[in-house]
Amino acid sequence: MSTAATFPHRVCPATGRVIAAAAEPLIKVNAVVAIVSLLVGAIAALLLVLTRWQAVHLLPAVWYYRILGVHGMNMLIFFIIYFEMAVLWFTSTVLLNARPANPKLGWFSFGLMLSGTLMVEWVQWTGRADVLFTSYPPLKAHPGLYLGVILFAVGALTVTGLFFATLVIAKREKTYEGSVPLVVYGAVTAAIIAVITLLHGAMIYIPTFLWSIGLIKSIDPEIYRMLWWALGHSSQQINVAAMVAVWYMLSGLTIGGVVLNEKVSRSAFVLYVLFISMASAHHLLVDPGFGPAWKIVNTSYFMYMAVLASMIHGFTVPAGMELGMRLRGYTDGLFGWLRRAPWGDPGFSSLVFSVVVFGFVGGITGVTIGTEQINIIAHNTLRIPGHFHATVVSGTAMAFMGATYYLLPLIFRRKVAFWGLARMQPYLFSIGMLLLSMGMTFAGSFGVPRRHWDISFAQAPFDVQFNPAVDIVLAVMGIGGILAVTGALAFIAIAVKSVFFGEAITTWPLGKDIAGIPQGLTTPPVHAANVDELNDALHAESRGIAGATPGTLVLVGIFLLAFVVYYFTNWKLLSFLWKVG
Amino acid sequence: MLTKVHSGLDPVPGVWWKPAHKAEKVWVAIAFAWCMVLFAMMPLWHWKGGQNPSGIRRRVDPVKYYQRSVEFAKQYKIGEDRGIPIVAPPPGAEVYLTGMTFQWFPILQLQAGSTYRLHMSSLDVNHGFSLYPMNVNFQVVPGYDYALQVTPTAAGDFRIICNEFCGIGHHTMVGRVIVVDAAGKTVADNSHAVIRDREAK
Numbered sequence A: 001m002s003t004a005a006t007f008p009h010r011v012c013p014a015t016g017r018v019i020a021a022a023a024e025p026l027i028k029v030n031a032v033v034a035i036v037s038l039l040v041g042a043i044a045a046l047l048l049v050l051t052r053w054q055a056v057h058l059l060p061a062v063w064y065y066r067i068l069g070v071h072g073m074n075m076l077i078f079f080i081i082y083f084e085m086a087v088l089w090f091t092s093t094v095l096l097n098a099r100p101a102n103p104k105l106g107w108f109s110f111g112l113m114l115s116g117t118l119m120v121e122w123v124q125w126t127g128r129a130d131v132l133f134t135s136y137p138p139l140k141a142h143p144g145l146y147l148g149v150i151l152f153a154v155g156a157l158t159v160t161g162l163f164f165a166t167l168v169i170a171k172r173e174k175t176y177e178g179s180v181p182l183v184v185y186g187a188v189t190a191a192i193i194a195v196i197t198l199l200h201g202a203m204i205y206i207p208t209f210l211w212s213i214g215l216i217k218s219i220d221p222e223i224y225r226m227l228w229w230a231l232g233h234s235s236q237q238i239n240v241a242a243m244v245a246v247w248y249m250l251s252g253l254t255i256g257g258v259v260l261n262e263k264v265s266r267s268a269f270v271l272y273v274l275f276i277s278m279a280s281a282h283h284l285l286v287d288p289g290f291g292p293a294w295k296i297v298n299t300s301y302f303m304y305m306a307v308l309a310s311m312i313h314g315f316t317v318p319a320g321m322e323l324g325m326r327l328r329g330y331t332d333g334l335f336g337w338l339r340r341a342p343w344g345d346p347g348f349s350s351l352v353f354s355v356v357v358f359g360f361v362g363g364i365t366g367v368t369i370g371t372e373q374i375n376i377i378a379h380n381t382l383r384i385p386g387h388f389h390a391t392v393v394s395g396t397a398m399a400f401m402g403a404t405y406y407l408l409p410l411i412f413r414r415k416v417a418f419w420g421l422a423r424m425q426p427y428l429f430s431i432g433m434l435l436l437s438m439g440m441t442f443a444g445s446f447g448v449p450r451r452h453w454d455i456s457f458a459q460a461p462f463d464v465q466f467n468p469a470v471d472i473v474l475a476v477m478g479i480g481g482i483l484a485v486t487g488a489l490a491f492i493a494i495a496v497k498s499v500f501f502g503e504a505i506t507t508w509p510l511g512k513d514i515a516g517i518p519q520g521l522t523t524p525p526v527h528a529a530n531v532d533e534l535n536d537a538l539h540a541e542s543r544g545i546a547g548a549t550p551g552t553l554v555l556v557g558i559f560l561l562a563f564v565v566y567y568f569t570n571w572k573l574l575s576f577l578w579k580v581g
Numbered sequence B: 001m002l003t004k005v006h007s008g009l010d011p012v013p014g015v016w017w018k019p020a021h022k023a024e025k026v027w028v029a030i031a032f033a034w035c036m037v038l039f040a041m042m043p044l045w046h047w048k049g050g051q052n053p054s055g056i057r058r059r060v061d062p063v064k065y066y067q068r069s070v071e072f073a074k075q076y077k078i079g080e081d082r083g084i085p086i087v088a089p090p091p092g093a094e095v096y097l098t099g100m101t102f103q104w105f106p107i108l109q110l111q112a113g114s115t116y117r118l119h120m121s122s123l124d125v126n127h128g129f130s131l132y133p134m135n136v137n138f139q140v141v142p143g144y145d146y147a148l149q150v151t152p153t154a155a156g157d158f159r160i161i162c163n164e165f166c167g168i169g170h171h172t173m174v175g176r177v178i179v180v181d182a183a184g185k186t187v188a189d190n191s192h193a194v195i196r197d198r199e200a201k
Helices: A026-052 A060-095 A103-125 A141-173 A182-212 A222-230 A234-255 A262-277 A278-284 A292-299 A301-327 A345-369 A385-409 A421-444 A468-500 A531-538 A552-577 B022-048 B061-075
Strands: A009-011 A019-020 B056-057 B079-082 B084-087 B094-100 B101-106 B105-109 B116-122 B126-131 B136-140 B142-152 B156-160 B174-178
Touching: A019 A060, A026 A060, A026 A103, A026 A385, A026 A468, A026 B022, A026 B156, A060 A103, A060 A141, A060 A182, A060 A234, A060 A385, A060 B105, A141 A182, A182 A222, A182 A234, A182 A262, A222 A234, A222 A278, A234 A262, A234 A301, A234 A345, A234 A385, A262 A301, A262 B056, A278 A292, A278 A301, A292 A531, A292 B022, A301 A345, A301 A531, A301 A552, A301 B022, A345 A385, A345 A421, A385 A421, A385 A468, A421 A468, A531 B142, B061 B079, B061 B084, B061 B094, B061 B101, B061 B116, B084 B174, B094 B105, B101 B174, B116 B136
Parallel strands: B084 B105, B094 B116, B105 B174
Antiparallel strands: A009 A019, B056 B142, B079 B084, B094 B101, B116 B142, B126 B136, B126 B156, B156 B174
C-alpha cells in the first residue's frame, strides 16, 4: 500500500495504512473532547426541548436562555470543531501514510482550544454571558466569552495551518502517488473554508472583546451582524465540506463505494470554496442595513452555486455507492444494491440517514428560507432551528457518529461496546431528529418564534393564542427531541465505554462478522475480479442515459420533485400576506 | 495498483480529469437550471409580487428616533390600552414603531386596504418584529431605521411578538396592531380576552 515509513508508526492490520505515532494521540484527544462537549450539549438539549414543549415547560426563563447559549456553543462550536480537528489530523496523516507537521505545536493549539472552551463554559454556566450563541451587541457579555472564543479560534486556525503543512510534507516525502484521495481533497476544502471563517471571527470578536473591556466605545450592531454571520454561517460550511468528505469515506469503507468521476466531485468541492462564504448573507435578508441588490447578489449567484455543489454531491455520493455495490455483484433491479446493503452496520446506516435527512429536509428547507422574500415568513421563527437541526445535527453529527464507529477500532483499537445498541443507535437518533426538525419547521410556519421561553405569553400585556395545531407539532418536536437525545446519549455511552473500558483488539479476525467491529473492517468490501470489464459494461452506450446507476437517477428525481413542490408552496404562502415593500 | 474504479480513500495516480458519464452531465445541467430558476424568482417577485423586504434604510440616532416616535404617538393618539397609547395615523402617513426592552411603542391602528410607510427601529438592543397571526417577520436593529410600505389586507386584531432575544424578559414583549375595516369599524378586539395583571403576581 505504501512506501516504508521512516518515522515511528504502526501499520493498521485491517487497512494496511501507516498510522504515525505522533498523530494518533492528537486524533484521540480531539475526538474525546468532542464527545465530552456532545454530552454537555445533549443534556442541555434535553432540558431545552422539555421547556419548549409547552405542555411540560420545565426550566425557568433565566435558565432556559442560559442553557440555550450553552447548547449552541457546545454543539455548533465545540463538538463539531473538535471532531473536525480529529478529521483534519486523520485525513492528512492516516489517509496519506504521512507524519504530522510539528506535533508539539499541535498540542499547544489543542491547549489553546481547551482553555478557550473552559473559559466559555465558565462564563456561560455562571450566568455572565446570557447573550445566547449569537451575542448581538449592544447586548453585552463578560469579556471571558469573547476571549474564550478568540483563544479557541486561534487554536483551531493553527491546527488548520498544521494540516496544510502536513500535506506539504506528505507530498515531499512521496508517501502517496499522484493526487490526494477525494476524501483528503474534501478535508482541504473544509480547511480552506475554515481559514476564511476564522478570519471573519477575528474581525468581529477582537473588537467586540475590546468593547466588552471598555477600550472601544461601541460596536455597530448591523456591521456586527454581517461579520458575525460570515463566521456563524460559514462555520457551518466547514461542516458541510467535512461531512461530504466523511460521506465519501464511509461509502468507501462500508460498501466499497467508488468515485464516479473525480472531475465532477472535485469541481463541486471547488464551488464550495468559491461561493459558500457569501451565502451567509441570507441571515440579513430582512435586516434594515442592506438593499435588495446586495441581498439578491449575495444570496443568489453566490449561494446557488454552492447549492449546485450540494446537488452534485447528492448525486455522486449515492451513485458511487450504487456503482460500488453493482461492481461487487449486487446487480438485481433498480434498488437491489440498496436492499442488500449492510443495514446493520452503524457506519452504513449513519451514512444513509445523514445523506437523506441532510438533503431532503435540511437542504430543501434551507434553500427555501434563504430566499429573499420567503425569508419574511421564516425569519427568527422555529423554522430556522428546524432547518439547521436537519443539516448540522442529522447531517453532520450523524456522519461524524458513523465515522466514530470506524475510528474506534481503527484508531483506538477497541471493539465498539454495546454492539446491539450501536446497531440501533443511528435509527433512534435520526428518527428522533427527523421528528424534531419537522415539529420545529411546522411550528415555525404557524409563526412560533425561536429562542422564546414561553409561547403561552403568560406574563405579556396582550394575549397571543396560537393555532391549536401548534400544541400537536410541539409535542412531535418534544417526543422527537427526547428520542434524539436518547440516541445521542446512547452514542456517548458507546463511545466512552469503548474508549476507556473497551475490549482491546489484538488480532483482526478477517473474513468473519463479529460483534463490536463494523463489518466493513472485518470483511472489507471487495470488487469482483473482473471489475474493470464490469465497469465498462455498465457504462456501455447501449445502456443509455441511466447508465451504471439507474437507481440513483430515480432517487434524485424524487428529490428534485420534492424540492420544486416545497419551494413553490412557500411562494404561495408568502402571497397571502399583507402587501409589504 | 488501482483499477479504473477506486474509492475516495485512494490516491489517484495520473490524470483524473476525464469526461463524465452522460447521466452525471444531465444531472449537473438539471441542477444548474434549477438554481437559475431559484435565482430568477427573487428579481421577478420584486417586479410582479407584492411582498418584498426592500423599503428605505438609513442610519438613525436611537434616542432621536424614539423622540420622533413619541411625537408621532401624541399627534394621532385616540386612546390607551394598558398604559400604551393607541395611535391612528391617516392612510398614507409615516408610521413610527419603536422596540425597547420589553415593549413595542405605540399600539397602531391602521385601516385595511390603505398603505402606510411603517418605520421600525430599536431604542436599545436588537429586536424582532413578528406580526401575528400574519407571520410577517423583520429584524429591528438599533441605530437603523427600516421603513417599509405596508398595506393590511383585512381587518383584525394583530400582535407583534418580539422574535429576537433581547434579554431575560424577551418573552413578555408583545405589542398590538389594530386593523379596522374600510368603514373604520373594529371588526375584532380580542385584546381583553385574557387580561393579565402583572402587579398582581
